Amino acid sequence: MTRLQRFSYAWYAHAFLRELVLIYPTSAIMMTGSGISPLELSSLFMIWGAAALLGEIPSGAIADLTSRRNILMVSGLMKGCAFLTWLAFPSYGGFAAGFIVWGTASAMSSGASEALLYDTLREEDATAQFSRIYGRAEASANLGVALALLIGGFVAEGGYPLPLILSAAAPWIAAMVLLVGIREPSRRTDALRSRTFVGTLRDAVSELRRNRVVAFVVLMLGVLGTLWGALEEYVPVFLDDRSDLRLGSIGIIFALAYAARTVGMASAHRLPGAPVPNAVRLFVIAGLILATTALPNGWWLALPIALYSGAAGAAAVLLQTRLQHGIEGPARATVTSAAGVVEGIFEFPLYLSIGLTAQLGGWQAAFTMIAMLTVVLSLGFRFFAPRELLR
Incomplete structure (x- = not known):
């Protein structure tokens, strides 16, 4: 070996x-x-x-x-x-x-x-x-x-x-x-390491200011990519509230959602057409599917949650692909991490909204709110997207 x-x-x-x-x-x-x-x-x-x-x-x-x-x-x-x-x-x-x-x-x-x-x-x-x-x-x-x-x-x-x-x-x-x-x-040993670090940050900021396509995709990926990341933290308590499932069964449903996300991410490259319009369609479909959690109970809840997870995962891969193709400067990693910063910032009002909605109207109301938010934000990004991203 x-x-x-x-x-x-x-x-x-x-x-x-x-x-x-x-x-x-x-x-x-x-x-x-x-x-x-x-x-x-x-x-x-x-x-x-x-x-x-x-x-x-x-x-x-x-x-x-x-x-x-x-x-x-x-x-x-x-x-x-x-x-x-x-x-x-x-x-x-x-x-x-x-x-x-x-x-x-x-x-x-x-x-x-x-x-x-x-x-x-x-x-x-x-x-x-x-x-x-x-x-x-x-x-x-x-x-x-x-x-x-x-x-x-x-x-x-x-x-x-x-x-x-x-x-x-x-x-x-x-x-x-x-x-x-x-x-x-x-x-x-690099004596200029600190200067290189500062220079890399400067290059990243310059790229985001100069390249509106990259800046838009960074914002889009950071916002829409956060939705499942936040929602998954509440899946167990939602299932516990909406059903009489055992803890082991809840874990299985959660695992199915994770498996669906893995399949969606692995299959995203097979979708024909421009990445951003496809991503918007997937997020809209995901939001509409998630809204159907108001209908079933028990094991049937696994289906809309898994489909939302899979569609959102595929859409995130498409946006990440478009971002990497759009970056022109040397600060690729730093520009990519900007989406993570956007995600981290957007998480705060999102977590607060989910908590307040669940506190006032229950966990189903919170999941319905996320479903509506997914659809509205996706269509909003589609409306304001630069033309270069739509072809």
Whole structure:
């Protein structure tokens, strides 16, 4: 076995274990069961997003100045500590503290992971394999999430301490995999690193100001791409409210939605025509489908939720593809990350709206609101889109 093969297997194992968090499908139910109201639940998600957003800004610079492997290890250890915080302090303050730790851990891994992979491949003269290894690592992470969703609910039926402990153990083991199986690649010292960082930011801002197509797609991707990301946090409590399903069954429905999203994202490139009009159509269809959750109950709720997830996932891939084709300058990664910043900012009013709507009218009203918002925002972006994006 070559050194690159050993690295690849360790890299895939790390990605899988880091996302094998068994509390995923029932965390929101656990919190509401501890007396957290819908509005308080939304505020917790806002705290989580704020921690990640604030940490996103310096994370790239830190990754350039220190060991990226060590950063990822610390990130995994912190992620595990977040779930132990929930176990020790099952209250609003404890949940908020856990989300802050988790959000900070996510920000620390952002950028460092891709950079560590690329530097390792460059040292092995194998940068051409980046897309293959990166893609397989993402698939491994998705497999970890899917498995956690499938079995996490059943484990939680015996109480929340066990899934919380196992959720802490998985990213800790992932950190140990990095320690044992991944070697920090050598890097050249760059005396102008700080100036290069500032210059890259300047190039990104210049591109967004000069290229209206790129700026529009960044805004569109950041806003519309946030809808499912926010909605999925409420799927378990919505299903718990609308049906008499067991926690294990809720986890299965959640896993089906995740599987549908994976299929949609993998199949998006097969759609003929311009990416942006196709993305608008998919988001409109997704919104109309989500509105039908007002009709069925029980297992039938899996169908509209899964279809919304799949259609939104395919649309997000189309928008990301159009964005990458539109970027002309050297600051590709920084321009791409601008969509993440937009997403992080848009999450706050979105979480607040969902929480207020659910508090006043119930979880079905909140899901109907998201369905209407998906349709209205999609059509609004279609109306104001530059002509270059429509052909």
